[in-house]
Amino acid sequence: MKSLSGIFKIVNLIAMIGWAVLVFLPNWSLADSFIKSGVVVILSIFYLYILFIRKNIPGEVYPKGNFTDLEGVINLFKNPKAILGGWVHYLAFDLLIGLYIRNQANIIGMSHWLQIPCFVLTLMFGPAGYLLFWIMQFLITSSGV
Numbered sequence: 001m002k003s004l005s006g007i008f009k010i011v012n013l014i015a016m017i018g019w020a021v022l023v024f025l026p027n028w029s030l031a032d033s034f035i036k037s038g039v040v041v042i043l044s045i046f047y048l049y050i051l052f053i054r055k056n057i058p059g060e061v062y063p064k065g066n067f068t069d070l071e072g073v074i075n076l077f078k079n080p081k082a083i084l085g086g087w088v089h090y091l092a093f094d095l096l097i098g099l100y101i102r103n104q105a106n107i108i109g110m111s112h113w114l115q116i117p118c119f120v121l122t123l124m125f126g127p128a129g130y131l132l133f134w135i136m137q138f139l140i141t142s143s144g145v
Contacts, residue, residue, distance in 0.1 A: 004050075004084050011046050014039055015091040022098050022119055035099050043092040051085045083098045090126065098122050101133045108140055 018039035021031050027033075065076030076082050098119050105115045114136060122129025 005044060005082055007050065008065045008084055008087070011043060011088050011091055014042055014046075015095055017100065019021065019119065019123055022102055023116055024096075026102070026115075031121065032099065032103070033097060040092050040095060043088055043095075047088045049093065050081060050088060094122050094126050094129075096125070097130055099120060101130065105133065108137060121135055 001052055001100070018035045021028065021034060032112075066072030066076070067076075067080075077086060101113060101118050101122065105112075115133075118129050118133040118136065120129070121132050
């Protein structure tokens with residue numbers, strides 16, 4: 001379990017670096033490449049390592065589960081390794097959504113200051129951040145602001 005806790009700290013730090021680039025370096029020309037080809041690729045490698053390469057700890061129990069019903073998903077996530085894999089999955093995909101928000105917001109001329117609440121919500125609550133961006137985008141494009 002200690003090694004999983006260490007990996008948890010590392011992947012969180014890596015993801016925060018990506019979010020820091022989105023928030024604090026809005027005009028950096030290499031931001032997209034850094035996030036997509038750097039941060040998200042590193043998170044993806046950790047994801048694969050956690051789920052498919054990392055050796056099982058003796059005595060570690062892997063409940064049978066599936067993705068076809070809620071009970072099956074609950075069973076999948078009764079294992080710390082599966083939970084960490086799911087967490088890394090969230091970190092990577094939420095960051096990609098943050099990058100999408102930034103790129104689309106720039107296309108419509110949305111202020112960087114208006115993008116930041118979308119980033120924070122996306123980081124903390126995933127789809128809620130995208131929904132906020134979608135609403136803001138709708139209001140900006142329909143009002144001609």
